[in-house]
Amino acid sequence: MIIVTGATGQLGRAVVQNLLRRFPADQIGASVRDADKASGLAAQGVDVRVGDFADANGLAKAFANADQVLIVSADKLGEEALRLHRSAIQAARRAGVRRVLYTSHMGARVGSPFPPADQHAGTEAELAESGLAYTALRHGFYAESCLQMIGDDLTSGELRTPEDGPTSWTARADLAEGDAAILVADRDWNGTTPPLTAATAITMAEIAVIASAVTGREVRHTIIPDDEWRDAKVAAGMPSFYVDMLLGMFRAARCGDFAATDPTLETLLGRPPRTMRDVLSAAIA
Structure with missing residues (x-):
């Protein structure tokens, strides 16, 4: 069983859709905070489970019987993000998950002037110390983020x-497809991946x-x-x-x-x- 967290978000939902092309639906789980928003996934045969990073006990139940869990990083900053990721890692350990995969960033490093890159480095360190087998998916910078940053300027000329x-802007859809390929790969990807970039x-x-x-x-x-x-x-x-x-x-x-x-x-x-x-x-x- 593969469980994907945040499966109603843009990345998580795309990962699940890619998994459905490669893996039996009854072996795919979606951990979401609001099951109603995942009704479309349930209709495709995905096992929808209610889980919240803020509730480690409840999340451990959502991770039950999972071989692998993909933790899609929380849309938060600073210590709050680290705390939520820590809760998800603890829940995976409690549930007996064999491997945790985490959506990190190619620029992850302690002390980065880009706050999310610093917190990704912090979560990677916690994964390394957790005793769990893990894979940190070093995503390239989302190209869609660039569009959000420059949209008005493009209109003005x-x-x-x-x-x-230089930034290796990478399409979110490509990263979702790549994540799914790693989840179903014949070999385990241990530790941090190479940069997954355009x-x-x-x-x-x-x-x-x-x-x-x-x-x-x-x-x-x-x-x-x-x-x-x-x-x-x-x-x-x-x-x-x-x-x-x-x-x-x-x-x-x-x-x-x-x-x-x-x-x-x-x-x-x-x-x-x-x-x-x-x-x-x-x-x-």
């Missing part, structure tokens, strides 16, 4: 950002060039000081904690934290991963 660095890493300046070609309208790229960018985002109504997180992303990119590329994801998919041009074209269409 000027992409205004702090200084950045084939190339590009800068914001290169994204502006791609956007110009895709839209048929010139999109200029302008580098502005960090503080100016932060003030503009806050003035536009973006919560300050979220702005600070995104600014940390640019600072980590300047350090090269997201520049790595690796062929592992392409091997898992059996085809080249989607490019940022593919993702932009699909979003605009």
Whole structure:
């Protein structure tokens, strides 16, 4: 039995759909907080179970009889995220799960200026200390996150950002497919995976060039000081904690934290991963 947490979220649901193409439905479980939202999965034969990272005892019941559990990282920041992940790891141990897989990040490192990368490193350390067999899935940076960051600027024709660095933006759908392939693989993936990324890493300046070609309208790229960018985002109504997180992303990119590329994801998919041009074209269409 393979249990996927967060199975009504964008990544978790996509992982389950990919598993259904490779694995018997009655051997796939979905751990969700609201079973009603997973009715579509239940109709496909998936074993829907109610589980909440905040309730380790209840989560252990949701993980019962599981050989593997995929812990999709919580959409939280800082100590709250670490606490929820810790609860899920403890629940897996209590349930006797053979292997835990966790959706980490290619830039995971202690002290990263990008807060999620620091907390991913913390959870990876807890997995290593848990005594469980584990796999940390080092996901490339979601290409969809890039679209959310730059959407308004593409419309205006000027992409205004702090200084950045090459980032291997990777489509969420490709990562979900790759995660499913690892879950059903003939071999175990022990420890941290290589970076699961698209084939190339590009800068914001290169994204502006791609956007110009895709839209048929010139999109200029302008580098502005960090503080100016932060003030503009806050003035536009973006919560300050979220702005600070995104600014940390640019600072980590300047350090090269997201520049790595690796062929592992392409091997898992059996085809080249989607490019940022593919993702932009699909979003605009």
